[in-house]
Amino acid sequence: MxxxxxxxxxxxxxxxxxxxxxxxxxxxxxxxxxxxxxxxxxxxxxxxxIPTELYDNQIQQECYLIKDKVALGNNKFHHLYLARKGNTPVAAAIETVAPDGYAGPIQMLVGATFEGKILGVRVTEYHETPGFGDKVELRVSNWINSFNGQVVHDANDKDFAIKKDGGRFDQFTGATITPRAVVNATKRTTLLIKTLPDKLSSLPKCG
Structure with missing residues (x-):
């Protein structure tokens, strides 16, 4: 047994x-x-x-942490991805937030050169009203591509705003809060990217 x-x-x-x-x-x-x-x-x-032809480094491995409540929408650390060409920094992409969306914060990714030229913008998370504010998403409309190639000159660049505020960007029919929030967040983030060459050496690396 x-x-x-x-x-x-x-x-x-x-x-x-x-x-x-x-x-x-x-x-x-x-x-x-x-x-x-x-x-x-x-x-x-x-x-x-950030178009791949602009850089030759492993951009995901060049990840840094940056914090700027005014430019990035909150007081948290955000990921910054650095693009290099021949070991020379040429552009960066930053995860940022438009805190003043109609239905809450809008998560974004903004890519730009250090001269203030926007290479691309994408909304990665939002809670805007379907049929109105959701036009910030590429799947719904091509509006987000209107940033491509635009230049942010300085903080007083009044042309970098929606048309209702005297700028160049279209607003949506029946919805101005959402596109205004995205335009303003893109402007603030691009201005931050312009200052990066003097800050890169002091930024901590991701994880």
Whole structure:
């Protein structure tokens, strides 16, 4: 009887060990796949705000942390991705926030050169009203591409605003708060990017 119990206990122990090992392997594989998918989507998004022909470094590995409540919409650290050409910094993309969206903060990614030329803007998260404020998303309209190639000269650049405020950017029919928030956040973030050459050496690297 004792031998049978011992045999069954050993069988269960072996089975448990095999099962635990399989679970660990599956978890590792799944985690790797998920991580690679996140990196792929991140690179895809970065390529939309900084064209790949402008840089030759591994932009995702050139990640820094930057904090600026006024320019970036809150007092948290934001990711900054640096683009280099021949080891010379040429542009940057910063995760930023438009805190004054109609339905709450709007998460964005802004890419620009250090001369203030905008290379691309994408809205990554928002809660705006479908049919009105959601036109900031590329899937809904091409409005977000109106930033491409625009230059922010300085903080007093009144042309960098929606048309209702005397600027060059279209607002949406029945909705001005959302596009105004995105335009202003893009302007503030681009102005911050213009100041980066003097700050890069002091910025902490990501993770």
């Amino acid at each position: 004792i031998k049978i119990i011992r045999k069954n206990a050993l069988t269960l122990a072996i089975f448990a060990a095999i099962t635990t090992g399989l679970i660990a392997v599956i978890h590792y594989i799944t985690e790797c796949v998920a991580k690679n998918q996140i990196l792929f989507q991140q690179k895809k998004l970065l390529d939309q705000v």
